[in-house]
Amino acid sequence: MYGWTGHILRVNLSAKSHKKESFNEDFAKKWVGGRGFAVKILYDELKPGVDPLGPDNKFIVALGPIAGIPAPNTGKAVVAAKSPLTGFYGDGNLGTRVSEQLRKAGYDVLIVEGKADRPTMLYIEDDKVEFLPADEVWGQGTYATNDWIYGRYGKGVGVLNIGQGGENLNRYAVVRSLEGRAGGRPGMGAVMGSKLLKAIVVKGTKPIPQADPQAMKALGTGDLKKVQQIDKQTGWSIQSTTGVLSFCNEVAGLPVRNFRKTHHPDAWKIDGERLNAARIATYGCPNCTMRCGITIHDKEGHESELDYENIGLLGANLEIFDLPQVGSLNYLCDEYGLDTMSAGCVLSFYADAIDHGATSGDFKFGDAERAKELLRLAAHREGKLGNLLAEGSLRMAREFGRGSEAYAMQVKGLEVAAYNCKFIPGQALAFGVAAIGAHHREAWIITFEIKNTTRESYGPEKAAKVIELQRIRGGMFEFMVACRFPWIELGWPLENYPKYFNTATGLNWGLEDMWTTADRIYAMIKLHFLREFPDVTRKADFPPAVWFDPLNADTEGPIAGQVLDAEKYDGLLQHYYDQRGYDRRGIPTKETLKKLDLLREAAEAEKYAHLT
Amino acid sequence: MKIKIKMIGPLMYEAGFSEKEIEIPAATTADALIDLIKISRQRPKIVTRNGKAVAPGEPLEEGDKIAISPIYSGG
Numbered sequence: 001m002y003g004w005t006g007h008i009l010r011v012n013l014s015a016k017s018h019k020k021e022s023f024n025e026d027f028a029k030k031w032v033g034g035r036g037f038a039v040k041i042l043y044d045e046l047k048p049g050v051d052p053l054g055p056d057n058k059f060i061v062a063l064g065p066i067a068g069i070p071a072p073n074t075g076k077a078v079v080a081a082k083s084p085l086t087g088f089y090g091d092g093n094l095g096t097r098v099s100e101q102l103r104k105a106g107y108d109v110l111i112v113e114g115k116a117d118r119p120t121m122l123y124i125e126d127d128k129v130e131f132l133p134a135d136e137v138w139g140q141g142t143y144a145t146n147d148w149i150y151g152r153y154g155k156g157v158g159v160l161n162i163g164q165g166g167e168n169l170n171r172y173a174v175v176r177s178l179e180g181r182a183g184g185r186p187g188m189g190a191v192m193g194s195k196l197l198k199a200i201v202v203k204g205t206k207p208i209p210q211a212d213p214q215a216m217k218a219l220g221t222g223d224l225k226k227v228q229q230i231d232k233q234t235g236w237s238i239q240s241t242t243g244v245l246s247f248c249n250e251v252a253g254l255p256v257r258n259f260r261k262t263h264h265p266d267a268w269k270i271d272g273e274r275l276n277a278a279r280i281a282t283y284g285c286p287n288c289t290m291r292c293g294i295t296i297h298d299k300e301g302h303e304s305e306l307d308y309e310n311i312g313l314l315g316a317n318l319e320i321f322d323l324p325q326v327g328s329l330n331y332l333c334d335e336y337g338l339d340t341m342s343a344g345c346v347l348s349f350y351a352d353a354i355d356h357g358a359t360s361g362d363f364k365f366g367d368a369e370r371a372k373e374l375l376r377l378a379a380h381r382e383g384k385l386g387n388l389l390a391e392g393s394l395r396m397a398r399e400f401g402r403g404s405e406a407y408a409m410q411v412k413g414l415e416v417a418a419y420n421c422k423f424i425p426g427q428a429l430a431f432g433v434a435a436i437g438a439h440h441r442e443a444w445i446i447t448f449e450i451k452n453t454t455r456e457s458y459g460p461e462k463a464a465k466v467i468e469l470q471r472i473r474g475g476m477f478e479f480m481v482a483c484r485f486p487w488i489e490l491g492w493p494l495e496n497y498p499k500y501f502n503t504a505t506g507l508n509w510g511l512e513d514m515w516t517t518a519d520r521i522y523a524m525i526k527l528h529f530l531r532e533f534p535d536v537t538r539k540a541d542f543p544p545a546v547w548f549d550p551l552n553a554d555t556e557g558p559i560a561g562q563v564l565d566a567e568k569y570d571g572l573l574q575h576y577y578d579q580r581g582y583d584r585r586g587i588p589t590k591e592t593l594k595k596l597d598l599l600r601e602a603a604e605a606e607k608y609a610h611l612t
Numbered sequence: 613m614k615i616k617i618k619m620i621g622p623l624m625y626e627a628g629f630s631e632k633e634i635e636i637p638a639a640t641t642a643d644a645l646i647d648l649i650k651i652s653r654q655r656p657k658i659v660t661r662n663g664k665a666v667a668p669g670e671p672l673e674e675g676d677k678i679a680i681s682p683i684y685s686g687g
Contacts, residue, residue, distance in 0.1 A: 050618070116656070234622060234655075234682075235622030235626070236621075236622055236682075238621075238622050238625060239621050239622060241684065241687040243621025243622065243681075243684065244621070244684040244686070244687070245622045246621070246679075246681070247620050247621070247658075247681045247684055250618065250620070250660055250663055250679040250681070251660060251663050251664075272621060273630055274623065307687065308687055309687065389684070419686065439686075440686050440687065442680055444685055444686025444687070446684075446686065447658055447683050447684055449659045450658065450660070450664070450665045451665045451683075455664070485687075488685035488686075488687075489684075489685060491656070493655050557663060558662060558663025558664055559663070561680055
């Protein structure tokens with residue numbers, strides 16, 4: 001078996017023990033890696049009902065057959081666990097040297113079990129595993145923790161760490177790495193925190209097994225240069241992801257004022273042009289030649305690395321159109337280890353709930369200084385308010401009542417990314433059926449809807465596009481494991497990825513094989529969801545109710561008077577289910593599960609819920 | 613006739629401006645506008661008028677607010 005190391009490192013923090021386990025080629029070919037490995041292992045090893053913040057949850061770092069090998073853009077790792085935010089399978093990916101170092105240490109997967117008896121740093125160097133005290137940095141932010149680790153081991157090691165958010169079990173705490181990288185939106189940082197696991201440090205010294213290392217090196221490094229050339233020709237990384245803010249503002253798709261508005265005349269003050277002008281540095285992931293992290297000085301003078309989601313949700317959505325102040329909110333989220341997207345939605349929901357009389361408080365849209373204080377409270381769970389804000393918008397809404405759940409901007413508990421779908425039906429579906437909650441990384445079809453179809457359509461072509469993109473973005477890139485940006489942003493041909501896969505593994509897969517694997521993984525995440533929520537209905541795949549509320553329609557601009565139509569959305573959802581082979585609840589049918597070679601997993605699900 | 617143009621993302625560096633009002637001949641199409649402002653026709657892009665997509669051969673009208681954007685893919 002080439003491409004995979006064939007090994008899993010299983011670490012138990014309670015027992016301070018570790019074990020090197022092997023997996024065979026059948027397992028490798030069925031689940032490939034990253035999200036595939038993570039969902040299968042968590043399904044097999046976690047009983048439904050396990051407390052996500054208890055010692056029985058497992059934290060997984062999963063890599064794939066091209067992860068860490070020099071090629072476009074492979075410096076990423078998947079982190080996964082049962083989510084404390086959504087209550088079922090959760091994951092995320094982030095740029096980190098762990099992808100290369102863990103593979104060089106001889107592992108494709110790290111499973112962390114149990115709970116340490118004191119703040120701990122896990123140090124892995126090939127076959128050596130050490131449980132080191134981390135009391136010195138417990139209570140510190142991610143920047144100081146990263147520096148502390150670099151001071152001990154140098155900058156070449158792979159690092160995953162958490163800030164105060166993860167330590168204090170904030171439900172949207174993320175895992176952090178390098179200067180500005182973060183991943184695991186549905187509370188993966190809180191899972192580390194619940195285990196008193198402050199950091200994971202990895203160093204490897206072995207070659208990563210590949211079928212044809214020379215060919216892989218020539219192909220991968222050559223293609224990295226080609227991607228760099230395309231980026232230079234197109235100028236994409238001048239503004240990187242932040243250019244899309246102006247587009248969203250033009251087409252009424254920008255989140256403003258807790259998604260109540262879709263555009264704003266001051267949006268230009270925080271757009272890609274202004275951000276590029278304020279740039280003091282640019283950061284990126286390992287094995288990347290199109291670095292996307294535009295870094296500016298925030299209001300207090302810290303370096304703050306921003307992308308579109310940050311300016312969209314910590315800026316426009318809070319009506320804060322002051323770039324250094326947006327930088328400050330972003331810096332604080334990174335320092336505390338909080339997901340910038342959920343944090344932005346939590347704060348906007350709080351301001352909106354005050355506006356609408358669902359709760360009382362002193363926070364108003366546009367108040368950057370108070371927003372900073374609220375982030376501090378949320379990260380530390382300080383006081384009643386800090387504890388509330390740390391719970392995420394859905395739990396806050398259930399506490400507030402008074403109909404506020406309608407404008408808690410989340411799906412399945414995970415807050416919506418920075419695209420306002422008040423009248424963008426296909427993207428609303430993409431959020432509704434995203435595997436882990438309202439994440440943007442799986443399917444994004446706004447330009448397709450506006451350019452290639454009619455915006456008003458709820459037709460099957462939109463469901464088909466969502467599935468196509470889920471297979472590519474939420475599937476292939478998440479199990480290979482690699483960054484999707486060369487393909488989605490620069491048009492780097494998709495066919496190159498099976499080429500990398502085949503050169504690394506010696507197999508002969510095409511894109512169709514990738515899509516089958518992707519469908520299998522999506523079905524598995526659905527089984528996870530079903531096992532945790534056996535009474536699930538299709539309403540779980542609906543976006544926030546406020547997008548269907550005529551009283552919330554824009555009064556001017558491109559979509560004045562229009563909102564999503566609930567009945568038509570239900571029809572669009574059915575197109576998606578029909579094309580996927582899911583039943584009316586949005587659960588794969590037995591026939592679909594059989595086609596995907598998931599009969600054993602289906603039988604396990606049937607112990608807790610019925611399948612059709 | 614006068615229209616307003618907004619260039620989005622890296623297209624503003626190719627066009628040499630980010631936003632301006634320009635005078636164009638009546639019934640200029642979206643495609644012809646692309647040539648006028650010297651943006652490559654081959655480069656994938658979306659043209660919107662007052663927030664809605666414009667087909668390449670569609671004539672523009674006095675007072676239109678045109679935005680020209682790369683094909684973003686949502687990060």
